[in-house]
Amino acid sequence: xxxxxxxxxxxxxxxxxxxxxxxxxxxxxxxxxxxxxxxxxxxxxxxxxxxxxxxxxxxxxxxxxxxxxxxxxxxxxxxxxxxxxxxxxxxxxxxxxxxxxxxxxxxxxxxxxxxxxxxxxxxxxxxxxxxxxxxxxxxxxxxxxxxxxxxxxxxxxxxxxxxxxxxxxxxxxxxxxxxxxxxxxxxxxxxxxxxxxxxxxxxxxxxxxxxxxxxxxxxxxxxxxxxxxxxxxxxxxxxxxxxxxxxxxxxxxxxxxxxxxxxxxxxxxxxxxxxxxxxxxxxxxxxxxxxxxxxxxxxxxxxxxxxx
Numbered sequence: 001x002x003x004x005x006x007x008x009x010x011x012x013x014x015x016x017x018x019x020x021x022x023x024x025x026x027x028x029x030x031x032x033x034x035x036x037x038x039x040x041x042x043x044x045x046x047x048x049x050x051x052x053x054x055x056x057x058x059x060x061x062x063x064x065x066x067x068x069x070x071x072x073x074x075x076x077x078x079x080x081x082x083x084x085x086x087x088x089x090x091x092x093x094x095x096x097x098x099x100x101x102x103x104x105x106x107x108x109x110x111x112x113x114x115x116x117x118x119x120x121x122x123x124x125x126x127x128x129x130x131x132x133x134x135x136x137x138x139x140x141x142x143x144x145x146x147x148x149x150x151x152x153x154x155x156x157x158x159x160x161x162x163x164x165x166x167x168x169x170x171x172x173x174x175x176x177x178x179x180x181x182x183x184x185x186x187x188x189x190x191x192x193x194x195x196x197x198x199x200x201x202x203x204x205x206x207x208x209x210x211x212x213x214x215x216x217x218x219x220x221x222x223x224x225x226x227x228x229x230x231x232x233x234x235x236x237x238x239x240x241x242x243x244x245x246x247x248x249x250x251x252x253x254x255x256x257x258x259x260x261x262x263x264x265x266x267x268x269x270x271x272x273x274x275x276x277x278x279x280x281x282x283x284x285x286x287x288x289x290x291x292x293x294x295x296x297x298x299x300x301x302x303x304x305x306x307x308x
Contacts, residue, residue, distance in 0.1 A: 005077060007041050008070040011049065014038070015067050018056040058226065059198070068201045071129050075136040094278065097122045097130050098143030099200075102268070105292050106143060106285070113284045128201025134158065134271050141272040141285060145200075147207040148265035159279070161270040161286040164293045167262035171235050171244040174253045184257045190217035195231045195240035196224055208243060211263040268293055 010027065017023045024034040042049050049063035059067055094117050096107045107121040122139070124130050130142040135158060148165065170184055176192070178184045190212075196205050205221075212219045223240050225231050228249075234240040236253040243264065248256050270286050272278050278285065 003041065003044055005074065007037070008074055010034070010037060011041065011063075011067060011070055012074065014050060014057055015059055015063070018058065020052075020057060061198075061224075064198050068126060068128060068199075071126075072132050075129075075132050075138060078136060078138065093117065094119045095122075095138070095140045096120070096142070097124060097133055097139040099124060099127050099130060099145060100143075102143045102289065102292060106289050109288045109292070110285075113281050113288060114278075126201045131158070131202075131271055134273060134276075137273065137276070140276055140278045141270060141282070143289060144269050144271055145202060146267045146269055147203045148267060157273045157275055159272055159274045159282065161282060163268040163270055163286060163289050166245065166266045166268065167258065168243045168264040168266055169246050169248070169256050169258050171232070171242045171248050171250075171254055171256050173235055173238045173241070174255050176238075176241065176255075179255050179257065181257065183260045185215075185260045186211060186263050187215040187217065189241060190215070190219075192220075193223070193240045194219050194221045195234050195242045196221050197226060197231075198224055207264055215263065 010023070013023045013026060014020065017026065020031055020034055020038075024031045027034065038050070045062070045066060047062045048060050049066055050057040050059055094110055094114055096103050096110065096119060098106070100123065103121055103123055107119045110117070110119045122133075124133075127144040127146065130139070130144045133139040134142045135156070143163070170186075170189065172179045172184075178188050178192075181188075196208065199205065209219065223231070223234060225234075231240070231242050232249065232254060235242060238253075244256060245266070246256065246258070248254075250256055268289075270282070270289055272282050272285075
């Protein structure tokens with residue numbers, strides 16, 4: 001069996017719905033037929049792509065690898081078959097996307113920048129996917145993230161604006177040996193088990209492993225989870241600690257501490273096409289986004305955190 005675009009769309013739909021039943025309904029097929037098709041795809045790629053359980057389906061590590069690339073392939077195909085016109089003209093509809101709630105808050109303020117233009121919004125888990133959507137012309141602008149050890153690409157049609165730099169913290173159980181310190185050295189956490197979210201396509205968790213290597217240890221990571229609540233429960237049960245933003249929910253045996261020297265820094269970025277309809281408004285959009293980020297604690301839902 002050769003992989004086709006319809007197979008890639010099926011995988012993406014399964015990941016987006018988290019359920020074989022819901023995906024089958026969306027595809028107007030039966031659950032057994034979709035399960036059989038998934039098994040054929042998995043045989044073709046050489047391994048399981050989803051964990052099956054009572055709560056639904058979640059991508060395996062191989063599944064994450066395939067999904068990131070499948071979405072890029074589909075976006076490239078959409079770019080090929082869609083006639084993207086009127087670049088550089090005033091947009092008739094402004095399409096904003098991003099990771100976390102910043103894109104939603106920014107969309108609500110777009111009337112200050114481009115009055116009387118309808119705004120469409122979509123949010124994604126992967127910063128790389130947001131960038132790919134902008135590159136393909138499917139989004140006019142995206143709020144995304146990167147890490148201080150990585151440089152955003154300045155090649156091709158994309159332009160970038162730095163919005164903010166935010167050091168990551170660590171969430172610990174309340175009586176963890178390091179919890180009494182107002183600032184925690186990453187090296188002092190070498191013996192603790194960690195819970196991490198899956199790769200986001202933009203450098204996570206590579207930057208975390210690099211920071212640990214610089215601190216002199218290789219972290220023990222027995223847990224890789226999407227759900228913020230699940231990771232928080234692990235911390236509360238003294239089973240793991242986790243990197244987080246400063247506004248991660250505390251209480252119930254969970255505390256948050258800054259990491260000494262800010263070894264991992266999260267950068268908030270705005271990305272758009274230089275030849276796109278919003279290029280002329282990019283500076284104004286960036287200023288609005290910075291004001292939103294400057295307001296203080298927020299749930300940005302970034303994928304490096306236990307947010308899903």
